[in-house]
Amino acid sequence: QITLRESGPTLVKPTQTLTLTCTFSGFSLNTGGVGVDWIRQPPGKALEWLALIYGDDNKIYSPSLKSRLTITKDTSKNQVVLTMTNMDPVDTATYYCAHRAESVDRYWGQGTLVTVSS
Amino acid sequence: DIVMTQSPDSLAMSLGERATINCKSSQSVLHSSNNKNYLVWYQQKPGQPPKVLINWASTRESGVPDRFSGSGSGTDFTLTISSLQAEDVAVYYCQQFYSTPRTFGQGTKVEIK
Numbered sequence: 278q279i280t281l282r283e284s285g286p287t288l289v290k291p292t293q294t295l296t297l298t299c300t301f302s303g304f305s306l307n308t309g310g311v312g313v314d315w316i317r318q319p320p321g322k323a324l325e326w327l328a329l330i331y332g333d334d335n336k337i338y339s340p341s342l343k344s345r346l347t348i349t350k351d352t353s354k355n356q357v358v359l360t361m362t363n364m365d366p367v368d369t370a371t372y373y374c375a376h377r378a379e380s381v382d383r384y385w386g387q388g389t390l391v392t393v394s395s
Numbered sequence: 396d397i398v399m400t401q402s403p404d405s406l407a408m409s410l411g412e413r414a415t416i417n418c419k420s421s422q423s424v425l426h427s428s429n430n431k432n433y434l435v436w437y438q439q440k441p442g443q444p445p446k447v448l449i450n451w452a453s454t455r456e457s458g459v460p461d462r463f464s465g466s467g468s469g470t471d472f473t474l475t476i477s478s479l480q481a482e483d484v485a486v487y488y489c490q491q492f493y494s495t496p497r498t499f500g501q502g503t504k505v506e507i508k
Contacts (some may be wrong), residue, residue, distance in 0.1 A: 323488065323499050323500070323501045323502050324437075324445065324488060324490070324499040325499070326496050326497040326498070326499070336493055337494040339495075340396075340495075340496060341396075341496070373444055375444075380433070380492055381435060381447060381450050381451075381492075382435075382447070383447050383456070385441075385444035385445060385446075386444065387444060388444055
């Protein structure tokens with residue numbers, strides 16, 4: 278059974294760096310065909326894809342946010358970490374991680390709401 | 396980026412009625428190498444993450460009721476709920492995975508009239 282869980286701060290101040298952790302079980306992130314995506318959703322708004330890391334450590338970022346994002350994995354801990362620098366109130370959103378296989382994100386975490394406010 | 400535009404933004408139908416949601420991409424998401432449309436439909440209920448209903452534009456995911464169907468090709472796609480049930484109240488999103496970044500439509504909210 279594949280499960281994912283996001284964790285991190287619920288409140289960050291403008292200009293700070295956000296670090297989110299996705300802890301997963303039920304699969305191994307050590308093969309090229311499997312990946313973990315990060316997606317976010319501002320309150321009441323649509324979904325926005327942020328970044329992806331594959332098991333072979335190939336990383337892909339949203340071009341519009343690439344300068345602010347870093348995605349890494351710790352295979353031994355079954356974790357994927359996303360950092361986003363220079364946070365702004367417009368980055369207030371629920372952040373999800375999801376398991377990607379065969380090009381489809383079938384398994385998602387419940388998401389974690391991050392509010393950016395001073 | 397490929398822009399995904401859904402219509403309508405919301406719809407309210409009676410139980411048992413047919414609901415149709417449209418999704419249009421700003422460029423084709425049909426890959427010529429395999430003749431597959433790189434499009435997914437998600438259902439998102441309040442307080443929950445999205446759930447995959449349909450992938451490759453028309454392939455229903457395992458466990459998804461057969462009242463849900465997807466159709467279309469190239470740039471124009473449709474999600475149909477053949478007989479709306481109370482548990483179908485949700486926001487529905489299309490997403491293309493033809494190119495990076497993967498992009499979503501703005502969502503269509505489905506309610507019961």
